[in-house]
Amino acid sequence: MFSRRTLAAAFAIAAFASQIQPVHAQMAKMEEHTHKPSAPSTSLSLTVAGKTTTYALADLQAMPQKTVTVHNAHANTDETYTGVLVSDLLAKVGVTPEKLGNKAIYHSYLKAEGTDAYWVLYSATEIEPAMHKSTAIIALTVGGKPIGEDGVFKFVASDDVHPARWVRNLKALTFVTVE
Numbered sequence: 001m002f003s004r005r006t007l008a009a010a011f012a013i014a015a016f017a018s019q020i021q022p023v024h025a026q027m028a029k030m031e032e033h034t035h036k037p038s039a040p041s042t043s044l045s046l047t048v049a050g051k052t053t054t055y056a057l058a059d060l061q062a063m064p065q066k067t068v069t070v071h072n073a074h075a076n077t078d079e080t081y082t083g084v085l086v087s088d089l090l091a092k093v094g095v096t097p098e099k100l101g102n103k104a105i106y107h108s109y110l111k112a113e114g115t116d117a118y119w120v121l122y123s124a125t126e127i128e129p130a131m132h133k134s135t136a137i138i139a140l141t142v143g144g145k146p147i148g149e150d151g152v153f154k155f156v157a158s159d160d161v162h163p164a165r166w167v168r169n170l171k172a173l174t175f176v177t178v179e
Ligand SMILES: Nc1nc2c(c(=O)[nH]1)N[C@H]1C(S)=C(S)[C@@H](COP(=O)(O)O)O[C@H]1N2
Pocket: 033, 034, 035, 038, 074, 075, 114, 115, 116, 118, 162, 163, 164, 165, 166, 167, 168, 169, 170
């Protein structure tokens, strides 16, 4: 009926076609990250103009707490985090739009780093509630419980579409004004 050659060609086409994935499946693969637990963060340092202050969990627990409910697009769930406004922590060391001036804030960024050396940047504007609609906190609890394998501290910002800038096991913040 079918020649051996036709069968071989059909077979080759079928094998090739089985490897083609719909675009959304490919995108999902790109978004897939292996979540390796990193070393637990136990303290948080904040460096501004070369001066470092280190905070323990109790220091942050003693500050006013803010709760945000965010959508984790990767886990496809809503998560409720409670912790300290990043802007409140910055204010403790004198970093406010009033003290620095708006212009300096617009020229500044915050580097947030985890114990695994994963780090991300936020523009200072993004973490100032007076300037931006996003709420950026150093979360101490999720769903009312300690964050667990994601550390004692986790950086969470409410308006990112993906959780990529939510730094698990947050250990260091560095505030820099670009000259
Ligand atoms: N410390 C640390 N935080 C991190 C990462 C990381 O590798 N290390 N990966 C980021 C990325 S790219 C994503 S998508 C989310 C994934 O978090 P999840 O595995 O808890 O969903 O964590 C973010 N925070």
